[in-house]
Amino acid sequence: MSHHRIAPNVDDSSDQLAEALAALRTELELPSAYPAEAVAEAQQAVETHGLPEQDLRDIPFVTIDPATSTDLDQALFIDRAGEGYKVLYAIADVPSFVAPGGALDAETRHRGQTFYAPDGRIPLHPEVISENAGSLLAGQDCGAFVWDFDLNATAEVVSVGLSRAAVRSRAKLSYKGAQQQIDDNTAPPVLQLLKEVGLKRVELERQRGGASLNMPEQEIVQATDGGGYRIVAAPSLPVEDWNAQISLMTGMAAAQLMLEGKVGILRTMPAPDERSLQHFKRQTTALGKPWDGHVTYGEYLRTLDASDPRQLAILHSAGMLFRGAGYTPFDGEVPDTVIQAAIGAPYAHTTAPLRRLIDRFVLVICEALSNNRDIPGWAREALPSLPEIMASSDQLAGRLERAALDTVEAALVANHVGQEFDAVVISGSKPANGNNANGNGNNANGSNGNRTNGGGPYGTVQIAEPAVTARCDGELESGTKVRVRLVKADIASREIRFELMQ
Numbered sequence: 216m217s218h219h220r221i222a223p224n225v226d227d228s229s230d231q232l233a234e235a236l237a238a239l240r241t242e243l244e245l246p247s248a249y250p251a252e253a254v255a256e257a258q259q260a261v262e263t264h265g266l267p268e269q270d271l272r273d274i275p276f277v278t279i280d281p282a283t284s285t286d287l288d289q290a291l292f293i294d295r296a297g298e299g300y301k302v303l304y305a306i307a308d309v310p311s312f313v314a315p316g317g318a319l320d321a322e323t324r325h326r327g328q329t330f331y332a333p334d335g336r337i338p339l340h341p342e343v344i345s346e347n348a349g350s351l352l353a354g355q356d357c358g359a360f361v362w363d364f365d366l367n368a369t370a371e372v373v374s375v376g377l378s379r380a381a382v383r384s385r386a387k388l389s390y391k392g393a394q395q396q397i398d399d400n401t402a403p404p405v406l407q408l409l410k411e412v413g414l415k416r417v418e419l420e421r422q423r424g425g426a427s428l429n430m431p432e433q434e435i436v437q438a439t440d441g442g443g444y445r446i447v448a449a450p451s452l453p454v455e456d457w458n459a460q461i462s463l464m465t466g467m468a469a470a471q472l473m474l475e476g477k478v479g480i481l482r483t484m485p486a487p488d489e490r491s492l493q494h495f496k497r498q499t500t501a502l503g504k505p506w507d508g509h510v511t512y513g514e515y516l517r518t519l520d521a522s523d524p525r526q527l528a529i530l531h532s533a534g535m536l537f538r539g540a541g542y543t544p545f546d547g548e549v550p551d552t553v554i555q556a557a558i559g560a561p562y563a564h565t566t567a568p569l570r571r572l573i574d575r576f577v578l579v580i581c582e583a584l585s586n587n588r589d590i591p592g593w594a595r596e597a598l599p600s601l602p603e604i605m606a607s608s609d610q611l612a613g614r615l616e617r618a619a620l621d622t623v624e625a626a627l628v629a630n631h632v633g634q635e636f637d638a639v640v641i642s643g644s645k646p647a648n649g650n651n652a653n654g655n656g657n658n659a660n661g662s663n664g665n666r667t668n669g670g671g672p673y674g675t676v677q678i679a680e681p682a683v684t685a686r687c688d689g690e691l692e693s694g695t696k697v698r699v700r701l702v703k704a705d706i707a708s709r710e711i712r713f714e715l716m717q
Contacts, residue, residue, distance in 0.1 A: 308358035315593035327608025370415035413457020426513025525694030644672035689715025
């Protein structure tokens with residue numbers, strides 16, 4: 216893991232960065248302060264909130280999240296059950312705080328999700344809910360939707376139930392701390408079993424043809440001493456994958472419940488088309504690790520090592536295979552398309568209601584279906600409107616993430632114009648037909664094609680120190696190591712440009 220920090224300097228790049236990041240909120244028209252009426256409604260909901268009748272506070276749930284998270288959606292308990300497993304997965308009972316048709320309901324529909332900006336998150340719900348009463352904080356009595364899974368010896372779901380209950384998490388675990396305990400053989404039983412079940416669920420994913428694009432994640436982190444921001448880039452920890460498998464299992468169970476009940480909303484994604492697969496296959500051959508098609512592309516992707524320059528380029532190229540995700544509502548008739556191709560099964564968003572609007576509706580619908588009760592009218596009536604709300608919100612979140620990363624990257628190298636760096640070519644400038652190696656005509660900074668306005672070829676490179684991805688002028692071949700010179704780094708415009716050293 217590498218850390219990069221912007222320190223105050225003579226050209227005030229830290230001040231420029233702060234101004235540029237603040238300007239993103241206006242430029243992207245991000246939601247501002249929560250309306251007073253909605254905040255008052257949230258406060259009233261918290262003050263009058265009661266716990267469900269079912270009491271599961273004796274179950275030793277734990278949460279596993281990034282260390283700094285306070286909006287905790289999920290709490291987990293796993294135990295052995297004969298040759299199989301019992302998994303209880305508690306999801307924050309956000310619907311109990313949001314009155315249908317009220318000011319809070321309206322504002323959450325306007326926002327769609329929590330937005331994560333470097334200078335502070337913009338929550339879907341007021342903090343009195345999202346980081347306090349509605350969050351599954353350790354030691355706090357909370358209401359939750361509790362998914363109850365019986366798994367067999369290979370971690371396949373044998374039975375599933377869903378009910379509202381009072382819960383109390385025992386501990387807030389971080390991914391890093393949990394992984395350390397597992398590696399040191401000091402982990403409590405719940406983490407040992409998470410690894411055991413997680414690995415078996417990964418194998419089930421492989422068998423059904425699911426795929427994960429395990430790109431090294433880049434996260435913008437504010438320095439604790441107030442000295443600016445840094446980009447933390449590292450592959451995810453194994454415990455994150457195992458924990459994600461429990462969430463995926465829950466989303467698949469939610470989808471199955473709704474399909475059997477013929478009402479709900481799925482997260483769908485088409486399988487990659489033959490043209491994309493063939494293009495990707497050519498890329499893997501050119502980059503020295505050919506995919507012969509004898510195994511699924513998902514299984515092939517699991518073999519890639521992001522620390523190898525050519526394999527990192529393959530992972531970037533694989534982005535073409537993960538397109539077209541959307542939401543598919545239905546009521547009375549099962550839709551023709553129900554599969555989320557990257558998961559290899561029908562799937563629904565249901566495990567992050569504090570941070571994503573749609574999960575609130577899915578939870579309520581699934582709980583009613585699971586207990587043979589009528590679905591509340593407000594949840595059913597919202598289904599047709601949710602895809603547009605979520606698509607707009609997802610687009611805005613994507614623009615914010617890319618713009619923020621570009622801004623911080625520009626600040627990281629602003630004082631190094633004219634200097635040379637070692638780099639890896641992420642997308643090359645061949646063929647010279649306006650398409651890059653990613654097959655999407657876009658480079659890391661949002662430019663189109665592989666030619667500058669002046670007609671010269673360019674592609675995309677990634678330098679290692681600091682971890683920055685940007686355009687580079689010159690004839691470039693994907694997956695190769697090159698020497699580049701930084702010729703432009705403008706914080707306000709978020710533009711970074713390198714040139715290939717001959």
